[in-house]
Amino acid sequence: MSETTLSTALPPAGRSLGQDAWVRLKRNKAAVASAIVLMLLAFAGIVGPYLAPHPYDRIYPQYVRTPASLEAYPRKDAIAPAFMSALERARVQIGEIAVSGTTVRAPISSDAPLDPRIVRYVDRSDLFSNARLEGLDGKALTAGATSGTIVADVHRLRFLFGTDANGRDLLSRILIGIRISLAIGVLASAMSLLLGVAYGAIAGYLGGRIDNVMMRVVDILYSLPFIFFVILLVVFFGRNFVLIFIAIGCTEWLDMARIVRGQTLTLKRQEYVQAAEALGVPDADIVRRHIIPNALGPVVVFVTLLVPKAILLESLLSFLGLGVQEPLTSLGLLIAEGASNMRGAAWLLIYPAVTLTTMLFALNFLGDGLRDALDPKDR
Amino acid sequence: MIVYVLRRLASAIPTLFIIVTLAFFMIRLAPGGPFSLERPLDPLIMQNLERAYNFDKPLWQQYLIYIGNLLQGDLGPSFTRRDFSVGDLFRTGLPVSIALGSLAMSIALVVGVLLGALAALRQNSWVDYTVVGTATLGITIPTFVIAPLLSLSFGVMMGWLPAGGWGTWQHMVLPVATLALPQIAIVARLTRGATIEALRSNHVRTARAYGLPARVVVGVHALRGAILPVVSYLGPTAAALLTGSVVVETIFGIPGIGRYFVQGALGRDYTLVMGTVVVIACFVIVFNLIVDILYAWLDPRVRYD
Numbered sequence: 001m002s003e004t005t006l007s008t009a010l011p012p013a014g015r016s017l018g019q020d021a022w023v024r025l026k027r028n029k030a031a032v033a034s035a036i037v038l039m040l041l042a043f044a045g046i047v048g049p050y051l052a053p054h055p056y057d058r059i060y061p062q063y064v065r066t067p068a069s070l071e072a073y074p075r076k077d078a079i080a081p082a083f084m085s086a087l088e089r090a091r092v093q094i095g096e097i098a099v100s101g102t103t104v105r106a107p108i109s110s111d112a113p114l115d116p117r118i119v120r121y122v123d124r125s126d127l128f129s130n131a132r133l134e135g136l137d138g139k140a141l142t143a144g145a146t147s148g149t150i151v152a153d154v155h156r157l158r159f160l161f162g163t164d165a166n167g168r169d170l171l172s173r174i175l176i177g178i179r180i181s182l183a184i185g186v187l188a189s190a191m192s193l194l195l196g197v198a199y200g201a202i203a204g205y206l207g208g209r210i211d212n213v214m215m216r217v218v219d220i221l222y223s224l225p226f227i228f229f230v231i232l233l234v235v236f237f238g239r240n241f242v243l244i245f246i247a248i249g250c251t252e253w254l255d256m257a258r259i260v261r262g263q264t265l266t267l268k269r270q271e272y273v274q275a276a277e278a279l280g281v282p283d284a285d286i287v288r289r290h291i292i293p294n295a296l297g298p299v300v301v302f303v304t305l306l307v308p309k310a311i312l313l314e315s316l317l318s319f320l321g322l323g324v325q326e327p328l329t330s331l332g333l334l335i336a337e338g339a340s341n342m343r344g345a346a347w348l349l350i351y352p353a354v355t356l357t358t359m360l361f362a363l364n365f366l367g368d369g370l371r372d373a374l375d376p377k378d379r
Numbered sequence: 380m381i382v383y384v385l386r387r388l389a390s391a392i393p394t395l396f397i398i399v400t401l402a403f404f405m406i407r408l409a410p411g412g413p414f415s416l417e418r419p420l421d422p423l424i425m426q427n428l429e430r431a432y433n434f435d436k437p438l439w440q441q442y443l444i445y446i447g448n449l450l451q452g453d454l455g456p457s458f459t460r461r462d463f464s465v466g467d468l469f470r471t472g473l474p475v476s477i478a479l480g481s482l483a484m485s486i487a488l489v490v491g492v493l494l495g496a497l498a499a500l501r502q503n504s505w506v507d508y509t510v511v512g513t514a515t516l517g518i519t520i521p522t523f524v525i526a527p528l529l530s531l532s533f534g535v536m537m538g539w540l541p542a543g544g545w546g547t548w549q550h551m552v553l554p555v556a557t558l559a560l561p562q563i564a565i566v567a568r569l570t571r572g573a574t575i576e577a578l579r580s581n582h583v584r585t586a587r588a589y590g591l592p593a594r595v596v597v598g599v600h601a602l603r604g605a606i607l608p609v610v611s612y613l614g615p616t617a618a619a620l621l622t623g624s625v626v627v628e629t630i631f632g633i634p635g636i637g638r639y640f641v642q643g644a645l646g647r648d649y650t651l652v653m654g655t656v657v658v659i660a661c662f663v664i665v666f667n668l669i670v671d672i673l674y675a676w677l678d679p680r681v682r683y684d
Contacts, residue, residue, distance in 0.1 A: 339530075
C-alpha cells in the first residue's frame with residue numbers, strides 16, 4: 001500500500017503588482033542610474049545648503065565674478081602684496097612678508113616706539129583679521145619697543161564654482177537652486193495630483209450630466225494660455241514661492257483629471273469589479289482594493305513626468321523674471337543670470353545649465369522606466 | 380472643398396470673438412494700469428491721459444470702442460512704446476518672427492522626417508539608437524538652456540557667428556538652430572514611430588508584393604501615411620514658431636513679436652497684449668485649417684463634405 005504524502009511546502013509566493021513593477025524597474029539600468037542621480041541631487045538640495053562653505057545670499061564685494069577654481073582665494077602670491085598695501089599706511093619699515101598656512105607675518109620696525117593701534121590698518125582690509133603685534137621672541141610686544149612682528153590671519157575662501165556678478169558663491173546658489181527647483185517640481189505635482197485625482201475621480205464616478213459639465217470646464221481651462229494665467233496670478237498676488245507652485249499646480253492638474261476620469265470610467269466596468277460587487281463587497285472596499293491600485297499606475301507615471309514639466313515651467317517663469325525673488329534663486333533664474341553674464345563669465349551659465357539638464361534627464365528617464373515597469377499591458 | 384474652407388473661416392469668427400472678449404476683460408482685471416509709474420503722475424496729466432485713451436469711460440464702453448476699432452483693422456496705440464501703434468509694431472516685428480519661424484519649421488520638417496524615417500528603416504541598429512538618443516536629448520534640454528549655450532559657444536568663444544543682434548543671414552543661424560533643434564527631435568520621434576507602424580501595414584505589404592522598388596514603397600506608400608501625425612503636430616507648433624519665441628528673442632536680441640505678450644502684460648500695455656492675442660489666435664486658426672486640408676489631401680479616407 002502506498003502512502004499518500006501531503007505536500008507541506010507552501011505554494012509559491014505570489015508577487016503583488018508593486019513587487020512586480022519593482023523587479024522590472026530594477027532591471028532597467030537607465031532608470032536605476034537616474035534614480036541614484038536624483039537621490040544625490042535631492043540630498044544636495046536638502047542638505048547641501050547647510051554644508052556649503054558660504055551662505056547663498058552672502059555677498060563678497062571683493063570677489064565679484066571670480067572664476068571657478070579649486071584653489072582658495074586670495075591666491076597665495078596675491079596675499080603678500082595685499083598685506084603690504086594695507087600695512088604701508090602705518091608708516092613703518094616693513095621687512096620680508098612671510099605667508100604660512102592661514103597666517104601672514106612681517107617684521108616691522110620704526111624710529112619711534114610702535115603704536116599698537118597700527119594693527120587696525122591691517123584689520124580694515126577684508127582679507128585679514130585678528131592682526132596683532134608680537135615681539136621678536138614671539139610673545140606680546142612690550143610697550144615702547146621699536147621693532148617687532150605683525151601677525152594676521154588670512155581669510156582664504158574657496159569658490160569651487162566661482163562667484164556671480166554680485167560676488168555670491170555660485171556653488172551655494174546652485175545648491176539652493178536645486179532645492180527650490182525640486183521643491184517646486186514636487187509641490188506643484190503634488191498639488192495637481194490632489195486636484196486632478198479628486199476632480200477626475202468624482203467626474204468619472206458620478207458620470208452622466210455632472211461628468212459632462214465638469215469635463216467641459218476642463219476643456220475651457222485647457223484652451224487658456226498658461227503664461228496668461230500665471231502673469232495674472234503674479235500681478236494679483238506678487239511674486240512668491242508659494243504662488244508659483246500653486247500657479248503651476250493649477251495649470252497642470254487638467255491632464256491628471258482627464259487621466260483619472262478615464263481610468264475610473266474603464267475600471268468601473270471591469271469584470272473583477274463586477275465580480276466584487278456580485279460578492280457583496282462594499283463600495284468603499286471596491287474603491288480601495290480594486291479601483292485605486294489599478295488607477296495608480298498611470299497616475300504615478302504621469303506624476304513623475306509632471307515633475308520635470310513643473311521644474312521646466314518654473315525655470316521658464318524665473319527666466320522671464322516672473323519666478324522666485326532674489327536673493328532666493330532657482331536653476332532657471334541662475335541660467336538667466338548666466339546668460340546675461342556669459343561674456344567673460346561663462347561658468348555662470350554652464351554650471352546651472354548642466355545641473356538643470358542633468359535633473360531633467362534623470363526625471364525623464366525615471367518616468368519612462370516607471371511607465372515600462374507599471375504598464376500592465378507590457379506583460 | 381472651397382465650401383468647407385469658407386465654412387471653417389466663418390466659424391472662426393465667433394471663436395476669435397470669444398478669445399478677444401475673454402482676453403480684454405482678463406487683462407483689465409489685473410491691478411495697475413499702463414500709466415501707474417513708480418513716481419505717480421500729476422493728477423491733471425493723469426486725467427488728460429485717461430480721457431485721451433478713453434479710460435474714464437465705463438469698461439463695457441471701452442470694450443465696444445475696442446471691438447469697433449478692431450473691426451476696422453485698428454489695433455490701437457501702444458501704451459509702453461509711445462509713438463508706435465500696435466499695428467506698426469507688428470508690421471516691423473512680424474516679418475522677422477515669420478522669417479525665423481518658417482526657416483526653423485522647414486528645417487525641422489525636412490531633417491526630422493529624414494532622420495525619423497532612417498531610424499525606422501534601420502530599426503534597432505546604431506543609426507536608430509543614435510537618432511532616438513539624440514532626440515531624447517533634444518526634447519529634454521529646454522530652449523532657454525540651448526539658446527545661451529549656442530550663443531556662448533559659437534558666438535562668444537569661437538566667434539564664428541554673431542552672438543546676438545539682427546541684420547544679416549549670419550544673425551539668423553543660431554536663433555533658427557535653437558528653434559529647430561527641439562522640433563527636429565520631436566518630428567524625428569513622431570516619424571520614426573509612425574513609419575515603423577506604416578511599414579507593417581497591409582498597404583505597404585501589398586506594395587512590396589507588387590515588386591515595387593523599395594524607394595517607391597517607402598517614399599510614397601509608407602511615408603505618406605507616416606507623415607500624418609507629424610502634420611497634426613506641426614499645425615499648432617507652426618503657429619507658435621511663426622509668432623516668435625520670447626526666450627530666443629530675448630537671448631539673441633531679435634526684434635520679433637515674441638516678447639510683446641510678456642512685456643505687454645507686465646507693463647499693462649492693454650492694446651499690445653490684445654493685439655498679440657489676436658495675432659496668435661489668427662495664426663492658430665489658420666494653421667489648424669491648413670492641417671485639416673493637408674489631412675484630406677494626404678489621407679484619401681478623410682472627406683470633408
